[in-house]
Amino acid sequence: MCRTGYVPFIGNWRSNLLRQVRGCVLEVGAGRGPNLDHYQPGASIIATEFNEESIVQAKPRSNAHIRLASADIEHLAFPDDTFDAAVATLVFCSVERPIVGFREVRRVLKPGGKLYLIDHVRSHHAWLGRLQDRLNPRWHAFAEGCNLNRDTEGNVRAAGFELISLKVNFLGLIKTMVACKA
Ligand SMILES: C[S@@+](CC[C@H](N)C(=O)[O-])C[C@H]1O[C@@H](n2cnc3c(N)ncnc32)[C@H](O)[C@@H]1O
Numbered sequence: 001m002c003r004t005g006y007v008p009f010i011g012n013w014r015s016n017l018l019r020q021v022r023g024c025v026l027e028v029g030a031g032r033g034p035n036l037d038h039y040q041p042g043a044s045i046i047a048t049e050f051n052e053e054s055i056v057q058a059k060p061r062s063n064a065h066i067r068l069a070s071a072d073i074e075h076l077a078f079p080d081d082t083f084d085a086a087v088a089t090l091v092f093c094s095v096e097r098p099i100v101g102f103r104e105v106r107r108v109l110k111p112g113g114k115l116y117l118i119d120h121v122r123s124h125h126a127w128l129g130r131l132q133d134r135l136n137p138r139w140h141a142f143a144e145g146c147n148l149n150r151d152t153e154g155n156v157r158a159a160g161f162e163l164i165s166l167k168v169n170f171l172g173l174i175k176t177m178v179a180c181k182a
Pocket residue numbers: 001002003004005028029030031032033034035048049050051054071072073074088089090091094095096
């Protein structure tokens with residue numbers, strides 16, 4: 001599992017992003033549920049995760065509007081065009097086939113549905129990106145499949161999403177994105 005879940009300031013970024021989320025929402029890779037306290041009343045959430053232990057730990061944060069379910073992002077068992085919004089924070093750094101995962105998320109979103117993302121990525125600063133490339137093999141082994149150097153913005157576009165907002169923090173190491181199933 002990725003060990004960057006406790007990035008400084010992440011709590012503010014979560015609440016700033018998630019207060020925009022409305023309707024019937026799919027969260028993928030929900031982990032122990034740190035996002036679940038940040039959704040607006042009225043939103044109906046299905047928070048999914050493939051690690052059963054994390055689902056048990058997220059349970060106290062579930063309620064009538066927030067349901068937990070087991071799901072692999074690369075094989076979502078939901079019909080096409082089901083959700084108004086999807087959320088993934090600090091997840092696509094460790095999804096084995098990120099474009100496959102983003103395509104699955106796109107499939108289950110309704111036309112016009114939005115994807116809300118926060119992730120750590122490969123920096124656009126050449127020196128830092130090269131350092132991330134060099135560190136990645138060891139990091140990947142240490143952090144159980146997490147990658148330091150993903151081009152998550154490129155993967156979002158490659159899966160067919162249209163990027164509608166992008167915020168870049170910490171020398172390009174963290175990106176907050178909103179994308180749309182056009
Ligand atoms: C660093 S944790 C982030 C948890 C939470 N989203 C957060 O913001 O802190 C990454 C999570 O993604 C989950 N994950 C990774 N690949 C997945 C996949 N293919 N399907 C479902 N969950 C996945 C991991 O089990 C882990 O709980």
